[in-house]
Amino acid sequence: MTEDNAFAHLDPAYRRFAALPDDERIAWIRADRWIGFEQSGAALARLENLLTYPPRDRMPCLLIYGETGMGKTKIVRKFERDHPPKFSQVTGVDHRPVVVAQVPSEPIERDLYRELMASMGAPAMVGGTLAREKDICRSLLRTVGAKMIILDEVNGMLAGTFRQQRIFLNAIRFLANDLRIPLVCAGTDLARQALLTDAQLAERFEAFHLKPWQNDAAFAGLLKSFERILPLRSASDLISGEARERIHKQTSGVTARIFRLIETATEDAVQSGKERLDAHSFGDNLVLPLVSMTQTVRRRGKRVPQRVGA
Numbered sequence: 001m002t003e004d005n006a007f008a009h010l011d012p013a014y015r016r017f018a019a020l021p022d023d024e025r026i027a028w029i030r031a032d033r034w035i036g037f038e039q040s041g042a043a044l045a046r047l048e049n050l051l052t053y054p055p056r057d058r059m060p061c062l063l064i065y066g067e068t069g070m071g072k073t074k075i076v077r078k079f080e081r082d083h084p085p086k087f088s089q090v091t092g093v094d095h096r097p098v099v100v101a102q103v104p105s106e107p108i109e110r111d112l113y114r115e116l117m118a119s120m121g122a123p124a125m126v127g128g129t130l131a132r133e134k135d136i137c138r139s140l141l142r143t144v145g146a147k148m149i150i151l152d153e154v155n156g157m158l159a160g161t162f163r164q165q166r167i168f169l170n171a172i173r174f175l176a177n178d179l180r181i182p183l184v185c186a187g188t189d190l191a192r193q194a195l196l197t198d199a200q201l202a203e204r205f206e207a208f209h210l211k212p213w214q215n216d217a218a219f220a221g222l223l224k225s226f227e228r229i230l231p232l233r234s235a236s237d238l239i240s241g242e243a244r245e246r247i248h249k250q251t252s253g254v255t256a257r258i259f260r261l262i263e264t265a266t267e268d269a270v271q272s273g274k275e276r277l278d279a280h281s282f283g284d285n286l287v288l289p290l291v292s293m294t295q296t297v298r299r300r301g302k303r304v305p306q307r308v309g310a
């Protein structure tokens with residue numbers, strides 16, 4: 001089963017997975033992984049470019065926005081993994097080029113600093129004024145040598161009152177101005193609208209729109225890469241006109257739905273013994289996970305901000 005020429009329809013690095021027993025193949029299908037495609041690659045390249053930008057008074061900032069499930073958080077996490085913290089023997093502290101924090105579900109300035117500090121591995125502060133937490137956050141960002149701050153779920157800011165939003169935008173503006181490092185925000189279109197309400201930020205931010213997939217060559221490319229990695233024992237056909245059309249229609253071109261649909265159909269193909277995907281795999285009898293297909297899922301996966309003792 002594992003000879004080199006077995007499963008020639010798969011990418012050589014993925015052939016061995018097709019030889020695994022069914023339950024292991026299903027676990028493989030369900031596992032979290034990164035799959036690169038045109039738009040995500042372009043967003044990563046944009047981030048990479050910002051990271052090497054020389055410091056100057058007005059650093060450019062970037063907003064990555066798109067519908068829920070378009071893969072914004074995936075891109076942010078991938079970028080973070082590509083630039084992991086390194087322990088410095090000289091200073092005895094972690095050098096952390098990329099600091100990622102989620103915008104708290106209620107836009108409270110203090111929680112933002114705490115999210116940032118927690119993502120730098122700093123212990124919780126006990127007692128202290130807001131000004132002091134802000135100061136410590138700022139000096140910690142310098143100590144770890146942060147070269148970029150990424151705030152995810154910036155649309156969460158809109159959950160606050162108008163006044164909270166103004167304060168929060170001020171805090172973001174402060175981070176962008178004070179540290180002389182690029183600030184990246186990710187969120188839905190609401191995030192874009194929120195940033196636009198601050199003229200100074202609006203001018204500073206460049207926007208990168210993660211657009212829903214069209215049924216075009218890029219989409220065919222994505223489906224082709226699925227064909228090459230899914231642990232099925234026969235060659236699939238996902239790029240015939242009919243298969244493409246069905247997948248596109250059932251998912252409205254939203255990345256998360258496409259991934260979920262294909263994963264579900266793949267599990268089905270393993271369990272049924274069909275061992276390949278084609279247009280018929282996406283018929284009406286496929287039992288789809290409801291949440292990812294019909295609802296806007298808000299996965300917050302939040303770290304609970306540490307409480308100050310006082």
Ligand SMILES: Nc1ncnc2c1ncn2[C@@H]1O[C@H](COP(=O)(O)OP(=O)(O)OP(=O)(O)O)[C@@H](O)[C@H]1O
Pocket residue numbers: 033034035036037040066067068069070071072073074075153187188255256257259260297298299
């Ligand atoms: N590059 C990718 N590789 C693998 N899976 C991906 C990729 N992009 C998106 N996905 C799939 O889509 C799902 C949603 O992606 P993600 O959480 O990044 O969306 P989001 O744009 O941050 O959505 P939200 O606005 O709801 O936070 C992921 O859990 C994953 O299954």
Ligand SMILES: [Mg+2]
Pocket residue numbers: 072073074152153
């Ligand atoms: Mg997200």
